[in-house]
Amino acid sequence: MLQVKNLHASINDKEILKGINLEIKAGEVHAIMGPNGSGKSTLSAVIAGKEEYEVTDGSIILNGEDLEDLAPEDRAHKGIFLSFQYPVEIPGVTVTNFIKTAINETRKAKGLEELPAKEMLKLIREKADLLEIDRKFLSRSLNEGFSGGEKKRNEIFQMAMLEPKLAILDETDSGLDIDALKVVANGVNKLKSKDNAVIVITHYQRLLDYIVPDFVHVLHNGKIVKSGGKELALELEEKGYDWLK
Amino acid sequence: MNLKEKLVSSFLAFENKGVLDLDSNVHSIRSKAIQNFEKEGFPSKKDEEWKYTSLNSLLKHDFSLFPKTEKPIGFKNVKEFLINEIESYTLIFIDGVFSSFLSDTTHDDCDVCILSSALTRPKYKMVIDNYFNTIAKNNNSLTELNTAFSVEGAFINIPKNTIVPKPIQILNFSTGSEKEALLQPRNLVVVGENSHVQIIERHQNLSKNTVLTNSVTEIFVHKRAIVDYYKIQNDTKDSSLIDSTFVTQKQQSVASVNTYSFGGKLTRNNLEFYHEGEHITSNLNGISILNNKQHVDNHTLVNHKYPNCESHELYKGIYADKSTGVFNGKVIVQQEAQKTNAFQQNNNILIDDGATINAKPQLEIFADDVKCSHGCTIGQLDESALFYMQSRGIPKKEAKALLLFAFGNDVVEKIKIPQLKSRITKLIAQNLGVNLGFEL
Numbered sequence: 001m002l003q004v005k006n007l008h009a010s011i012n013d014k015e016i017l018k019g020i021n022l023e024i025k026a027g028e029v030h031a032i033m034g035p036n037g038s039g040k041s042t043l044s045a046v047i048a049g050k051e052e053y054e055v056t057d058g059s060i061i062l063n064g065e066d067l068e069d070l071a072p073e074d075r076a077h078k079g080i081f082l083s084f085q086y087p088v089e090i091p092g093v094t095v096t097n098f099i100k101t102a103i104n105e106t107r108k109a110k111g112l113e114e115l116p117a118k119e120m121l122k123l124i125r126e127k128a129d130l131l132e133i134d135r136k137f138l139s140r141s142l143n144e145g146f147s148g149g150e151k152k153r154n155e156i157f158q159m160a161m162l163e164p165k166l167a168i169l170d171e172t173d174s175g176l177d178i179d180a181l182k183v184v185a186n187g188v189n190k191l192k193s194k195d196n197a198v199i200v201i202t203h204y205q206r207l208l209d210y211i212v213p214d215f216v217h218v219l220h221n222g223k224i225v226k227s228g229g230k231e232l233a234l235e236l237e238e239k240g241y242d243w244l245k
Numbered sequence: 246m247n248l249k250e251k252l253v254s255s256f257l258a259f260e261n262k263g264v265l266d267l268d269s270n271v272h273s274i275r276s277k278a279i280q281n282f283e284k285e286g287f288p289s290k291k292d293e294e295w296k297y298t299s300l301n302s303l304l305k306h307d308f309s310l311f312p313k314t315e316k317p318i319g320f321k322n323v324k325e326f327l328i329n330e331i332e333s334y335t336l337i338f339i340d341g342v343f344s345s346f347l348s349d350t351t352h353d354d355c356d357v358c359i360l361s362s363a364l365t366r367p368k369y370k371m372v373i374d375n376y377f378n379t380i381a382k383n384n385n386s387l388t389e390l391n392t393a394f395s396v397e398g399a400f401i402n403i404p405k406n407t408i409v410p411k412p413i414q415i416l417n418f419s420t421g422s423e424k425e426a427l428l429q430p431r432n433l434v435v436v437g438e439n440s441h442v443q444i445i446e447r448h449q450n451l452s453k454n455t456v457l458t459n460s461v462t463e464i465f466v467h468k469r470a471i472v473d474y475y476k477i478q479n480d481t482k483d484s485s486l487i488d489s490t491f492v493t494q495k496q497q498s499v500a501s502v503n504t505y506s507f508g509g510k511l512t513r514n515n516l517e518f519y520h521e522g523e524h525i526t527s528n529l530n531g532i533s534i535l536n537n538k539q540h541v542d543n544h545t546l547v548n549h550k551y552p553n554c555e556s557h558e559l560y561k562g563i564y565a566d567k568s569t570g571v572f573n574g575k576v577i578v579q580q581e582a583q584k585t586n587a588f589q590q591n592n593n594i595l596i597d598d599g600a601t602i603n604a605k606p607q608l609e610i611f612a613d614d615v616k617c618s619h620g621c622t623i624g625q626l627d628e629s630a631l632f633y634m635q636s637r638g639i640p641k642k643e644a645k646a647l648l649l650f651a652f653g654n655d656v657v658e659k660i661k662i663p664q665l666k667s668r669i670t671k672l673i674a675q676n677l678g679v680n681l682g683f684e685l
Contacts, residue, residue: 048632049635049636051632052628071640072632072635073635073636073638073640073641073644075636076635076636076637076638077638081637082636084633084636087633088627088629088630088633090630090634090647090648090651091651091655092650092654092655093647093651098637098647101643101647102634102637102638105639105640105643106638109638162637162638
């Protein structure tokens with residue numbers, strides 16, 4: 001599904017990613033771990049198409065298509081979803097209106113009609129229930145005054161609505177207590193299928209107890225320095241990252 | 246002959262027209278006003294209050310002072326400018342002349358009618374003597390000019406203990422019967438104790454010709470009365486508006502004036518609030534969305550003279566292309582006005598490099614036990630918010646519009662008439678140039 005080949009990326013002429021190779025197949029869950037500043041968030045932002053980053057070499061290929069010249073919204077339309085580590089607050093736009101706009105723009109890009117209001121509402125309710133989101137929450141301004149847990153839950157709610165092919169969860173576990181973590185992980189697991197894939201970016205093993213990865217990659221200084229199965233995460237938890245440097 | 250000379254020399258002819266049975270009091274008010282105007286002339290950029298707004302290019306036009314009123318205007322021509330979704334009283338003026346045919350007035354529980362009739366009927370003499378030109382006098386030369394030629398406009402007189410059952414819409418249309426027309430509507434609003442009224446005002450040019458409107462409104466709000474006033478400016482690109490609205494409030498009254506400035510070439514909103522009692526609330530809200538070379542100047546004054554009063558100002562501006570905005574918000578808290586709460590907020594977004602905002606909060610505080618704050622921001626669209634929205638599949642153009650929409654939303658939220666709120670929302674969407682598939 002996704003092939004990242006020799007990816008180099010920099011911001012303000014500072015190279016952050018120094019040759020990343022990654023292959024993800026449909027139905028797989030990959031975890032990317034690594035110390036602070038290793039380039040985890042950069043990798044996710046570059047895949048999602050953030051314009052501040054310059055790809056200096058290599059390529060990102062989704063289902064055979066090079067994403068190089070695609071704007072973030074085009075990538076989203078092709079099925080990439082990035083759950084933000086720090087979701088942005090947008091006062092004045094409700095959760096419902098935001099997701100409605102996102103869904104309908106995505107449909108428009110695919111040449112589909114807008115989803116009728118009734119169906120939209122049904123879908124919103126269904127997915128809100130999945131994430132145990134209170135209905136009142138849906139009429140609040142997007143992320144404004146949300147707790148850390150609410151923000152992350154809202155990210156996964158949007159993911160559930162948009163049904164991406166490739167979901168990248170950037171530190172979705174940060175700021176979550178154990179109950180919220182379970183709800184979020186449970187939501188992600190229910191959305192998993194043989195047709196989609198998930199990249200979980202995290203510092204800690206904790207989230208991986210609930211979203212069990214098929215592969216674990218360790219990122220250090222802009223490169224993947226080790227890859228392995230889920231047991232690698234446990235090893236990291238025990239030994240830290242130093243032994244890999 | 247320049248415009249000033251033309252105006253001054255037209256005054257005699259105007260008074261001699263004989264259309265008005267001149268009350269001697271009104272006559273002397275007008276005569277005094279034209280003298281003041283003659284003495285002061287139009288304001289220039291040397292005048293501190295007009296530092297950022299130049300009238301020069303506007304005053305070069307050879308305006309007709311009394312436009313011909315020959316173009317037949319039917320309801321179908323003006324329908325789209327009315328808020329039709331609600332029952333309302335309507336006062337419609339075509340080229341400065343009242344159209345009884347298009348209007349819906351009342352004298353039942355309150356007077357919703359016209360100034361020309363109030364100025365000439367003995368029945369209203371008391372009201373005119375007590376209120377007409379009492380707050381607007383000796384203010385500035387443009388107001389004096391309006392006073393000198395004041396002949397027509399809305400006359401709204403609400404007795405005490407009256408909730409006016411439906412909003413009042415005041416619409417001033419110009420038909421382009423003259424190539425360049427000057428209109429000077431004059432409104433008088435008196436709201437008795439415990440009464441409540443909602444007013445929507447709009448100026449609209451129906452042609453492509455040039456129009457300058459110099460409008461003056463005086464509003465008197467008696468004890469515990471509530472006034473909600475909404476002013477919509479979404480006019481053609483050759484229309485300019487200088488609006489001066491004066492509000493005097495008695496104790497425990499609440500007055501709100503909201504301005505929506507989207508269209509026109511030059512718009513000046515002068516709002517002045519004067520307090521005559523305690524526990525008064527004054528609300529001033531405005532949103533400007535400009536592009537091309539449009540100019541809007543929001544000029545406000547709240548004069549706190551008594552203790553325990555509050556004022557709330559919220560002004561938002563979105564400026565694209567080479568448009569310019571001015572926010573000059575003056576708050577005076579006099580020494581006796583202890584326990585005043587005065588809040589002022591002015592947020593601006595400059596979309597393009599050529600756009601300008603001149604923001605000038607002025608707080609003059611002479612009392613020591615008060616809460617006053619002002620916040621002023623000038624910024625650009627939040628790039629991280631744009632990326633967030635794009636990453637969810639919302640194209641950049643729509644994402645920008647949505648953010649701008651959201652930026653102005655708290656001003657829109659102040660609108661208490663739902664149908665008006667949805668109309669303003671649509672106008673904002675239109676002015677942002679995007680067909681938004683959502684409602685806020």
